[in-house]
Amino acid sequence: MADPVANTGSTATTPDGGVDNLIQVENLEVRFYTQVGVVRALNGVDFNIPRGQVLGVVGESGSGKSITGLSIMQLVPRPGRVEGGRILYKDKPDSKTINILDLGRQSDEMRAIRGDDIGMIFQEPMTSLNPVFKVGAQIQEAILLHQTPNKQEAWDRAVDILDKVGMPNARRVANSYPHELSGGMRQRAMIAMALSCSPNLLIADEPTTALDVTTEAQILSLMRDLQSEIGTSIMFITHNMGVVAQMCDEVAVMYLGRIVERATVDDIFYDPKHPYTISLLRSIPRLGQKRGQRLEVIKGGVPDPYSTVTGCPFHPRCPSFMPGLCDTVLPIEAFIEGKTNHTVRCHLYPGCTPDSDQAVTGVSGTIPTTSKAQ
Ligand SMILES: Nc1ncnc2c1ncn2[C@@H]1O[C@H](COP(=O)(O)OP(=O)(O)O)[C@@H](O)[C@H]1O
Numbered sequence: 001m002a003d004p005v006a007n008t009g010s011t012a013t014t015p016d017g018g019v020d021n022l023i024q025v026e027n028l029e030v031r032f033y034t035q036v037g038v039v040r041a042l043n044g045v046d047f048n049i050p051r052g053q054v055l056g057v058v059g060e061s062g063s064g065k066s067i068t069g070l071s072i073m074q075l076v077p078r079p080g081r082v083e084g085g086r087i088l089y090k091d092k093p094d095s096k097t098i099n100i101l102d103l104g105r106q107s108d109e110m111r112a113i114r115g116d117d118i119g120m121i122f123q124e125p126m127t128s129l130n131p132v133f134k135v136g137a138q139i140q141e142a143i144l145l146h147q148t149p150n151k152q153e154a155w156d157r158a159v160d161i162l163d164k165v166g167m168p169n170a171r172r173v174a175n176s177y178p179h180e181l182s183g184g185m186r187q188r189a190m191i192a193m194a195l196s197c198s199p200n201l202l203i204a205d206e207p208t209t210a211l212d213v214t215t216e217a218q219i220l221s222l223m224r225d226l227q228s229e230i231g232t233s234i235m236f237i238t239h240n241m242g243v244v245a246q247m248c249d250e251v252a253v254m255y256l257g258r259i260v261e262r263a264t265v266d267d268i269f270y271d272p273k274h275p276y277t278i279s280l281l282r283s284i285p286r287l288g289q290k291r292g293q294r295l296e297v298i299k300g301g302v303p304d305p306y307s308t309v310t311g312c313p314f315h316p317r318c319p320s321f322m323p324g325l326c327d328t329v330l331p332i333e334a335f336i337e338g339k340t341n342h343t344v345r346c347h348l349y350p351g352c353t354p355d356s357d358q359a360v361t362g363v364s365g366t367i368p369t370t371s372k373a374q
């Protein structure tokens, strides 16, 4: 196994004192081969999730957050393909490390990992809930598959877990169909389903984006409570920095298929380094801000996924753009001086500009193979 990435502020350690990573993603590359070109959705993504920790993954739409989560589950949709990298997974601190990408997508081992070890919840609960079965029956099914063959016991556990996720009148909800529930209740039902097998890792992909702020706050505090109680690690995907502040221990900031900054939640908020992170933070609504007052938004938009950008992918929007460097050379990842758990990819910082003989011209999200259809 390669050395753990050192950029973690985790206290989870292995018996020999190393970082106890539940998941370690190395150099992950994902491409979509579409009729109009190749989308380079992930361009060498590296990160680790220490056991028991919450890692926030943030970035604007299109930065590769969902595809990163789906890669861990081996659920990247066609025409997407994982083309490189490793996803190392260690069930328990002393168990053998496996590379998830070595398992067949439909293999028994992969199915067992999906149901039992790693759970995923999405923005839209109906992606996981089946409209034709009662909510309780769906959770019972998951428990029967992975935990106990006893139907009554599985049903009781399903009701229990619905109760635990703060569902009022859990027994009645268990006997309801998903369409009979409100959005917030469906979201709770999906969380209950994902947690029913006490997964080692929960991948939560914008789980509260569609909810009103009160329900969002309730669900976030619920997830945080369950996380500390069960010890589940969470990969929390969001484009909302406010949510990150409430939920996460560490944060990975993504832009166009790369992690551009990685640090503890405190460093991201109080000592952000990458101009993109700084821009994201400026777009958080603040207390006391007058209603209707415009938020500061980041200049420009995320480039069209079929276009190409040389150098740093953020340079066309960057307030600190340095012509001749940022638009020609791709910055490499380096530690912030004096920090062992804070990395950045930006030419403003020492170590990020490769020596001229190792410099590669950066290509952002994509390599078009044909001109884009109009
Ligand atoms: N089914 C698909 N076909 C083609 N491109 C896709 C598909 N799904 C995702 N992508 C591309 O992959 C990139 C990353 O997408 P995604 O992970 O969904 O971003 P995020 O979750 O950060 O909004 C985007 O450029 C997107 O256009």
Ligand SMILES: [Mg+2]
Pocket: 065, 066, 067, 205
């Ligand atoms: Mg997404």
